[in-house]
Amino acid sequence: MKRGDVLRWVLIVTVTLYFAVPMLAMARFAFQVVPVALLTPDRIFEGWSVSGLVDALGEPAFHEAAKTSLLLAVFAGILNLSLLLPLAIAIELRAQHLKGLLTTITLLPWVIPPIALVVGVAATFRSIAPWFLASPYSLVPFYALWAMPFTYRALDAGLRSINAKTLYEAGRSLGASSRTILWRVLMPNLGASLIAASVLTGALVLGEYAFASLLLKNTLPTYLEVYQGGEPRAGMALALAVMLLTALMLWIVVRIMRRRGLDVSAAAGAV
Amino acid sequence: MASVTMTGVRKTFGSTVALERLDLEIESGELVCLLGPSGCGKTTALRVLAGFERPDAGQVHVGGSDITLVPTERRGFGMVFQEYSLFPNMTARANIEFGLKVQKVAPAERRSTLERLLTVTALTEHADKFPHQLSGGQKQRVALARALATQPRLLLLDEPLSALDAKVRESLRDEIRRVQREFGVTTVFVTHDQHEALAVADRVGVMSNGLLEQLDPPRILYTAPRTPFVTGFVGSVNRVGATAAGDGRYTVLGRTLPGIVAASSTGGGKAAVRPEQIALDRDPAGQARVLDASFLGPITRVRLRDEREGDVIADLMSADAADLVVDAVVRLRLRDDVESVVIL
Amino acid sequence: MRSGPLAGLPFLAFIGLFLVYPTAVVVWRSATPDGALGTAALERAISTTYRSSFINSVQLSLASAVIGALVGLLLALAIYGLERPRWLRPALEAWSAVASQLGGVPLAFAFVAAIGTQGIATKLLTEIGFNPIDHGLGVSGFWGLVTVYLYFQIPLMFLVVMPAVAGLRQTWREASRILGAGPVRYWRSIGLPILLPSFIGGVLLLFVNAFSAYATAYVLSPSTQIVPLQIRFLLQGNVITGEEDLAYALVTWTIVLLLATVVIMSLFNRRAALWSRG
Numbered sequence: 006m007k008r009g010d011v012l013r014w015v016l017i018v019t020v021t022l023y024f025a026v027p028m029l030a031m032a033r034f035a036f037q038v039v040p041v042a043l044l045t046p047d048r049i050f051e052g053w054s055v056s057g058l059v060d061a062l063g064e065p066a067f068h069e070a071a072k073t074s075l076l077l078a079v080f081a082g083i084l085n086l087s088l089l090l091p092l093a094i095a096i097e098l099r100a101q102h103l104k105g106l107l108t109t110i111t112l113l114p115w116v117i118p119p120i121a122l123v124v125g126v127a128a129t130f131r132s133i134a135p136w137f138l139a140s141p142y143s144l145v146p147f148y149a150l151w152a153m154p155f156t157y158r159a160l161d162a163g164l165r166s167i168n169a170k171t172l173y174e175a176g177r178s179l180g181a182s183s184r185t186i187l188w189r190v191l192m193p194n195l196g197a198s199l200i201a202a203s204v205l206t207g208a209l210v211l212g213e214y215a216f217a218s219l220l221l222k223n224t225l226p227t228y229l230e231v232y233q234g235g236e237p238r239a240g241m242a243l244a245l246a247v248m249l250l251t252a253l254m255l256w257i258v259v260r261i262m263r264r265r266g267l268d269v270s271a272a273a274g275a276v
Numbered sequence: 277m278a279s280v281t282m283t284g285v286r287k288t289f290g291s292t293v294a295l296e297r298l299d300l301e302i303e304s305g306e307l308v309c310l311l312g313p314s315g316c317g318k319t320t321a322l323r324v325l326a327g328f329e330r331p332d333a334g335q336v337h338v339g340g341s342d343i344t345l346v347p348t349e350r351r352g353f354g355m356v357f358q359e360y361s362l363f364p365n366m367t368a369r370a371n372i373e374f375g376l377k378v379q380k381v382a383p384a385e386r387r388s389t390l391e392r393l394l395t396v397t398a399l400t401e402h403a404d405k406f407p408h409q410l411s412g413g414q415k416q417r418v419a420l421a422r423a424l425a426t427q428p429r430l431l432l433l434d435e436p437l438s439a440l441d442a443k444v445r446e447s448l449r450d451e452i453r454r455v456q457r458e459f460g461v462t463t464v465f466v467t468h469d470q471h472e473a474l475a476v477a478d479r480v481g482v483m484s485n486g487l488l489e490q491l492d493p494p495r496i497l498y499t500a501p502r503t504p505f506v507t508g509f510v511g512s513v514n515r516v517g518a519t520a521a522g523d524g525r526y527t528v529l530g531r532t533l534p535g536i537v538a539a540s541s542t543g544g545g546k547a548a549v550r551p552e553q554i555a556l557d558r559d560p561a562g563q564a565r566v567l568d569a570s571f572l573g574p575i576t577r578v579r580l581r582d583e584r585e586g587d588v589i590a591d592l593m594s595a596d597a598a599d600l601v602v603d604a605v606v607r608l609r610l611r612d613d614v615e616s617v618v619i620l
Numbered sequence: 621m622r623s624g625p626l627a628g629l630p631f632l633a634f635i636g637l638f639l640v641y642p643t644a645v646v647v648w649r650s651a652t653p654d655g656a657l658g659t660a661a662l663e664r665a666i667s668t669t670y671r672s673s674f675i676n677s678v679q680l681s682l683a684s685a686v687i688g689a690l691v692g693l694l695l696a697l698a699i700y701g702l703e704r705p706r707w708l709r710p711a712l713e714a715w716s717a718v719a720s721q722l723g724g725v726p727l728a729f730a731f732v733a734a735i736g737t738q739g740i741a742t743k744l745l746t747e748i749g750f751n752p753i754d755h756g757l758g759v760s761g762f763w764g765l766v767t768v769y770l771y772f773q774i775p776l777m778f779l780v781v782m783p784a785v786a787g788l789r790q791t792w793r794e795a796s797r798i799l800g801a802g803p804v805r806y807w808r809s810i811g812l813p814i815l816l817p818s819f820i821g822g823v824l825l826l827f828v829n830a831f832s833a834y835a836t837a838y839v840l841s842p843s844t845q846i847v848p849l850q851i852r853f854l855l856q857g858n859v860i861t862g863e864e865d866l867a868y869a870l871v872t873w874t875i876v877l878l879l880a881t882v883v884i885m886s887l888f889n890r891r892a893a894l895w896s897r898g
Contacts (some may be wrong), residue, residue, distance in 0.1 A: 013698040017708075020695055020774065024719065026741055027727075027771065031735035041738045086632045095627035110635060112886075116641050116878045118832030121849040124855060125642025128649060128868065146638045212724045214835030219852060226725045230839055233729060240732060244726040251726075254655040255718040263710070326798055348797040355798045361791040365813040375799035376807070408894045419795075426799060463685035 026244075035242035058158065058242035061232070070228035073141050077224065078207040081148035085156055085206055086199065088149070093157065094191065097164045098173050101164045104161075111157040114150055119215035122147060126220070149209050155209065156202040159262065163198025166265060167191075195198070201261040209253040278339030278429045278462055279304045280325070285334035286322050294320040296334070296486035298334070307456055307463040309473035310493070312483035313509070318466045324430055325464060327351050338429055354423030354461075355432040357568055359439035361419055362407040368418045369394075375426040392422040396455055413444040420452065424459055431456065433465040437472060470510050475493040476500065482506045499607050500536050504564045504620055507538065507548045514554070516608075518547035518619055527586075528617050529554070531610045535619040548618040551577065554590040555611045556600070562607030564588070576600075582608055643875065650868035670850065674873070677831055677847040680762065691770070692777025693819055696785040713782065716775035723772050728839035731768045735759050759852035760841030768772035768840065769830050772776035776829060777822050784818035787896050817892040824885035828878050847874055 034041075038052040061067060096103050117125075128145070130137050137143050169191060176186035192199075217224040225247060231242025280302040287295040295317045302308045310318040313519045321327045325336060327348035335344045343351060354375075362371050372393055374388045394400045397417040407415055416436055423431060437445045453476050456463050468472050473480045474494040481491040482505070484526070490502045501507040518526045518535065526535040535547065556564075556578070564582040576597035578590045588608060592600075600606075610617075653661040666674060734741045735752060736759050745752050756766050788811060795807045834848045839891050842849065847870060854867040 009701070013702060016694055016698050020691065023774075024715070024771070027730035027734040031726075031730040033740060034733040039742050041740055044740070044743065044875045075728070088634055091627040092631045099886070106696065112882055113639060114845055115828055115832075116882050117875055118834070118848070118878065119694060120832070120834050120851050121874055122639065122642060122853060124867055124871045125646040127855060128864070129642045129645050144637070150635075171817045175830060189655075212721065212726075214724050214753075214838075218835075218838070219855060226835065230727050241729055244729040248722060248726040251722065252718045253818070255721055259717045326794070326892050328794060328797075328835070349800050349802055351798070353798055357795060360789055362691075363792060363795070363810050363814075365808045365810065365816075374796070378800040378805060406894075422795075423798070432798075458636075518652045548714075569897065 027247075031241060031245050031248075035238060035245050037101050054080050055242075057236075057239040058246060061236070061239040061243040063248075064232070066228065067232070070223050070225050073223060074211055077142065077144055077148060078210040080142065080145045081152060081210050082203040082206040084145055085149040086202060089096050089153065089157055089160060089202075090199070090206070093160045094169065094187070095165060097161075097169045101170075107157070111154045114154055119147075119151065119213070120148075120219070123205075123219040124215060138220060141224070144216055144220065144224070145223055148206070148213060151207050151213065151216075152206040155205050159198050159202040159205060160195075160260075162173075162267035163195050163265065164260070167194045197265045199263050201258045205258050206253050208251050208258070211254070280430060280462060280464070281335075281337040282321070283335050283337070283440055285321070285324055285331045285336065287317075287324060287329055287331050291365055292301060293486050295324070295331070298486075298488055300481065300488060300491070301548065302462060304339075305460045306478045307453070307476065309465045309467060309480045310483055311470060311473040311480050311510075314468060316483040317486040317567065318468075318483045319434065320486075322464060322466045325430070326353060326355055326432055344365045345403055351430075351498055352426065352428055353430045353432060354426060354428035354446035355434065356416065356419045356423050356436040358435045359412070359415075359549070362422075364400060366395060366406050366408055367404050368410065368414075372421045372425050374389065379426060388521060389425055390447075393425055394477065395459065397451070411444075412440050413448055416440065416448060417451070420455065424455070428461060431461045431463040433463065435467055438467070438469070440559065445472075450619055453475065474510070480510075482509060485507070495543040496547075499618075501548070501618060502538055504538065507618065507620065512589060514585070514588045515546045515620065516549050516588065517616065518545055520545075526617060526619060529608050529610045533610070533612075533614065534616045536616055537619045541576070545620045548620055551589045551591040553611055553614045554588065555609050556592065556606040557579075557609055558599075558604075559607040560605055562605050564606050564608050566600055566602055566604045566606065568602055569597060580606070580608070647875070649871050650865065650872040653865040655871075658815045659868040661865040662872065663872055665866055669845070670676060670866070670870065673845040673847050676762075676845050679829050680765055680769070680846060681830035683762075683825045684766045684830045685823050688767065688773025688826050689777045689781075689819060689823045689836050692774050692822065693781050693815070695774070695778050695787070697860060699782070700785045700788070703816050709782075712778065718777045719775040720772050722833040723819045723833060725839050727771060728768065728836045731764075731771075731840070734763065735767065757819070765837060765840065765844070768836055769833065771826050773826050773830065777826055780822045780825060781815070781818055783891060784815055784896070788814065812821045817888045817895065821885050821888040821892060824881050824888070828885070831874070831878060 018226055035057055036053055036055060037044075038056075039048060081167045092107065096107055100127055126138070130143075172194070173183075174188055176190050177183075181189070211225060213224070214224075214226040214230070218230075229240065229244055230245065233244065282298050282300040282532060285295055285298040285300075286293075298317070298321055300308075300321070308322060310319045320329060324331050327343075327346065331344065335342055337343065338351075362368075363374065366374065369390065372390055373386055376389060381389070394403055397420060399414065399417055399421065402410060402414055402418075407418070410418065413514045419436070425529070433452070437448055440448065449472055452465075465473075465476060473601045474497070477494060478496050479491055479493050482489045482497065484505045490506045491499060492500075492502075495512055497506065502509060507513055516529060518528045521527050521532045524534055525532050526547060528535075528549065538548075552575075563584060564580045567579040567581055567587075569576050569578045574594060575591045578592060578597060578600060580590060582588050585608065590608070650661050650665075651657060664670065676771055687776070695712070699712060702708060731739075733739055735757070737740065737753060739759070752758070756763065757767075759768065760789055776896075792807055792814075794811055801809065832848070834852075837844050837846060838849060838852070851867055851870050854863050854870070
């Protein structure tokens with residue numbers, strides 16, 4: 006091997022180790038009933054058990070929090086798509102010059118982080134619509150907002166890759182109505198992007214902590230934080246499970262985007 | 277300026293043979309085009325010259341010295357690539373100066389070289405633009421100036437016009453020829469476009485399957501192709517029957533005239549006749565029928581079916597073809613000014 | 621579509637109600653403490669303790685952004701030159717898309733299990749004679765937080781910069797070689813300058829990403845003096861009258877800082893996009 010290749014592999018292996026160690030440490034903490042202080046090389050295979058995860062999954066409070074998070078993900082996904090999709094299609098077909106503006110707007114959630122927005126929400130809705138903040142589902146609009154930079158990228162990439170404008174014009178020249186084209190041509194071709202955008206929203210909602218914690222809502226991440234304080238091992242197992250589920254969802258997004266030949270970096274939401 | 281010799285150059289990529297065995301001699305100051313379909317080895321030949329590929333066998337000499345193993349950066353050549361080869365982070369001026377800076381040429385000399393090149397390529401007003409602000413033709417002119425700035429011993433052009441519009445392509449082609457003459461630099465120009473090659477080159481080398489089929493001035497290549505491949509690749513040809521009449525003369529389309537036997541002739545009794553060498557006589561007893569005629573401005577291209585020769589293409593002056601309608605019956609004949617034919 | 625111009629209305633109303641309105645109110649109130657126009661709150665928000673939390677936040681974000689960007693870039697360069705194994709680049713891209721979103725509570729737990737006081741890596745390192753916590757590398761300290769943040773920063777940078785690295789054309793390298801430049805000269809005059817706008821854009825994106833990060837820092841050490849945690853503290857303690865104004869002012873400064881960063885970032889990204897067309 007050349008010297009450059011050695012350096013390459015040293016870097017790749019080091020980075021891989023950095024990514025692997027916390028996951029492995031987490032798995033050990035969650036599934037091996039041996040405190041770290043008492044762990045010696047000869048006891049490495051002792052005391053492995055999934056009891057922590059079983060306990061955590063059996064908690065009724067967990068079911069409650071998981072249900073809330075799941076519904077939040079579904080509602081946020083629906084709201085996000087019903088706002089963004091018509092707009093993304095209209096801009097692609099009718100007003101490409103507005104694309105830059107829309108990209109700028111979808112950058113706003115980067116500029117106004119959750120913690121800042123929560124302060125604004127507390128300053129406004131708490132006094133004029135206290136009933137609104139009482140429900141855990143008051144998080145839905147904010148989660149939909151927060152997911153926009155990411156979902157817009159996925160939708161935009163999808164629209165461009167199917168040449169939506171050409172498809173629309175071809176459809177019109179064949180005498181189809183706008184509605185027919187929308188439902189019979191564009192939507193079926195956008196299926197993959199829509200699924201990718203929805204799953205991405207779901208993964209983001211599943212991990213969101215700042216809004217939920219500051220607005221005192223009991224979602225999966227806030228529950229996890231409290232639960233782990235009391236049940237360290239079971240809490241760690243549950244966190245690992247949530248992390249793997251999130252990773253799985255994001256991996257599905259990557260697979261869908263890739264099969265459609267779309268840029269994976271869209272998942273990063275950066276412009 | 278230097279002469280270039282490639283002797284027995286062979287290059288394979290895995291099991292693919294890119295260059296079978298290339299022998300090529302280029303004189304000092306000459307512009308040679310390597311012409312051929314994609315995959316014929318012309319680009320590999322150029323990359324071997326540039327030093328980007330090391331040949332499996334054979335030598336490359338430039339100006340008498342063996343450079344086969346000299347690394348690219350010490351060969352002192354210039355090269356223009358197909359497209360997108362300008363450094364995007366530099367202005368046109370900085371692109372042109374780059375090679376001079378690498379060679380640590382003094383600022384005063386650098387400036388005078390730069391001014392001359394900008395004038396020659398008519399780029400003075402675009403000197404401070406970045407590549408993304410230039411048109412395709414302007415970019416290739418900057419690339420040409422950049423390649424000439426270091427006074428290269430050899431200029432390599434790798435399909436420099438293929439990414440351009442037809443109109444720009446033609447004017448830049450002439451410009452390359454003019455500038456090449458002005459600098460007198462030995463040049464190898466790779467292209468798959470025969471019109472480009474015939475218009476620009478002192479000599480054209482036709483390549484096929486890793487072999488050089490023929491290397492000759494454009495006129496000879498066109499009138500006296502030496503192999504069936506060259507015959508078919510350069511210009512259009514009709515293959516019509518030829519009967520030997522002794523004394524190296526052949527009877528073709530009713531006329532008997534001297535035949536030039538192609539190097540690889542199989543003696544199959546066929547002659548290669550160019551479409552513009554055929555005339556049509558209006559003769560109700562003729563054996564050919566007009567299939568269609570396409571008007572191409574000065575000439576009209578007529579497709580015919582002849583009972584003996586099969587399908588034939590004839591290019592007539594448009595004035596002579598005005599009365600030809602589909603299904604008109606005519607007789608094929610060689611034009612009177614044709615002095616010889618190529619026997620395949 | 622006939623409904624074209626109307627398609628934007630619900631979207632704009634939504635953005636207006638849930639993003640612009642609350643933000644505008646906060647910015648307005650931070651400039652009108654006690655009901656009258658004045659800079660008292662804004663000034664207080666960048667003085668004494670609050671100034672140090674801004675400094676801490678900037679340092680933490682900058683350190684994790686610069687290190688994350690450098691490692692992400694080096695990783696992309698390492699992958700770029702490797703032809704084999706072929707699966708490596710797609711695998712790393714997929715992992716990066718996943719990991720760049722893995723912030724929050726579970727990630728904090730993972731690092732507690734690895735480099736916390738009871739962490740397995742801490743134990744291993746201690747046994748070979750290097751106790752990381754004695755050297756200020758505890759998971760709740762500055763460098764501990766940087767280490768944790770890098771877990772999502774490196775993948776984010778990799779995703780952002782890999783297309784730029786892969787966009788380095790072979791012809792640029794060949795053109796520079798034939799003009800007499802060796803590899804060092806190529807990277808110094810062409811390769812790295814071409815990557816520079818993408819790199820700076822990436823650093824700024826990572827900076828914004830780290831500055832906004834909340835959950836990881838909160839779970840690992842709620843008492844860290846960084847801006848998001850200060851805002852939370854004021855929000856909880858809003859029984860004391862007058863302190864809301866301070867929270868509003870902190871938010872205003874945060875938005876100003878992030879807005880400036882994002883604007884500069886898009887300028888660099890535009891430059892990178894232009895060059896990639898050249």
